[in-house]
Amino acid sequence: MTRPVRLEWTVLDTVIGPLLLAATAQGLVSVVFHADPQVRERTLERIGARLDAEPVECRTALLVEPVRQVEDYLAGRRTDFDLALDWSLSSGFNQQVLRELASGVAYGTVVAYGDLAARVGQPQAAQAVGIAMGSNPLPVVVPCHRVVGADGSMVGFGGGVETKRRLLELEGVLPQPLF
CATH class of the missing domain: 1.10.10.10 (Winged helix-like DNA-binding domain superfamily/Winged helix DNA-binding domain)
Structure with a gap:
């Protein structure tokens, strides 16, 4: 029996509007613009189905570094990203x-x-x-x-x-x- 994928997500209020960040144990899996409640719901449903995962809103270790790096980039303090990326949604x-x-x-x-x-x-x-x-x-x-x-x-x-x-x-x- 395989373990279900853990999919954690959070929304950041940014200078370019709300961004949804989602991550698995493999790394950051999704960034979504204009993450109002309707966009969040549709996006998380779609990602959850694709990854066979139940999305969980939280900021544990999976999201701490992606959140920090995206915030630093948008504040002009970072010029590149050093993150594990989960390429599961692309092929x-x-x-x-x-x-x-x-x-x-x-x-x-x-x-x-x-x-x-x-x-x-x-x-x-x-x-x-x-x-x-x-x-x-x-x-x-x-x-x-x-x-x-x-x-x-x-x-x-x-x-x-x-x-x-x-x-x-x-x-x-x-x-x-x-x-």
Whole structure:
């Protein structure tokens, strides 16, 4: 008989709105933008079903370090993450792209979808990279906000273009607006 997966979660109030962080014993498994009660409920149901886990709200050892590092990043005190990540919610090409993004696109830089596709050996797969970004279960930590259009434009982002703009401002990629 296998032991059920322990899935712990918490919500942080941040400068970019409420973020849900969820972790298993393997590591941080999910970060979700705009984590109001309805989003939380749907998200935790979906993750719980995928992992065969019963979500538990708490901040034990599984979440202490992810919470600290995300808070430090959003406060401008951290430029990278040193966390165990549970890749259970991603697979195949999407996971390959997300791992490359996490390890190969540094704080304060951006990469075009096509360039990221080329980095994983699929130079014609820019559109598939976009799909991988949309399925990223670990935004902020796996920095899909650093992926831009070929012309540098801030195209689609699961957290919304305003959130993407704020994260890129935080990293010094974009100037802060005057007003």
